[in-house]
Amino acid sequence: MSTMNEDVIEELKKIVKQKGLKYTEQREIVLSILINISEHLSAEEIYNLIKVKYPNSNVGIATVYRALSFLEEVQLINSIEFGKDGKKYENNTKTHHDHLICTDCGKIVEFLDEEIEKRQDRIAKKNKFKITSHSMQLYGLCETCNK
Amino acid sequence: MSTMNEDVIEELKKIVKQKGLKYTEQREIVLSILINISEHLSAEEIYNLIKVKYPNSNVGIATVYRALSFLEEVQLINSIEFGKDGKKYENNTKTHHDHLICTDCGKIVEFLDEEIEKRQDRIAKKNKFKITSHSMQLYGLCETCNK
DNA sequence: GTCAATGCAAATCGTTTGCATGAAC
């Protein structure tokens, strides 16, 4: 385990204590899965990974959903709506970015365009909206699948 | 009924015939609903509207879903993923646009920013993706809900 | 008459909930 990962776990402990809640192995496991993988995972994929990586633990799918909601609420992870592929989660240590998604093989490329971000803010302002989040996905075929 | 609406119905008849399929009242009703309303509707909202507007017809919810898939496939309508609000449909007579969505009252503002569109294409090209579609939603609070 | 399209009910998928039990504090 890297130092960074332990930091996030410490952060979780702090938040849980501060909220007067209880620190459980299950929440730590769900967070660990997302910290140690760079992919975007669905709740079910996380559940399956837990069964592989922590075979001695007994974590129910409902607990995975509950842990994910909690972790998102306290901003330790993010969720992204991947259209027909449903909701996926990623850890929140990375900076904001959007996604380029191959509809054939599922490959995902992350990108960030400052100018687009600025223009989004401008559009919101023009329409008197206070933006809380945005979601932008470009769907298409990656180089390999386009042959 | 305006001339434009009848045009779209004619288009549907043409497509159905060309594909060797059958022209049914149900498909026409679903398309009519979307043509005559400027809102974004879910499958269930369309189903309920049919019961109100065409009380003598007997259209099942399954047929609504099947008609929507078909109409989207032949590009007469579009669907948009509205995050937690699910999938919604709109007719395809309008030009491409994105959405600004109020998470409180559900208000939707459509917008188009040429520069953003251009930059999206550029990002795709740089990553050797062939874009087929994109989805961009800005979520936030509208003026009224932000008070 | 043929074959696609329909209505209905059952099935499915992803997610949430109620509740009795177990674990953290």
Add this chain to the structure above:
DNA sequence: GTTCATGCAAACGATTTGCATTGAC
């Protein structure tokens, strides 16, 4: 010991499917 979190199974909402029937051609 109290209270929160869990596992399990049942419930849920949205969508899909199987199948016998109907309707377009």
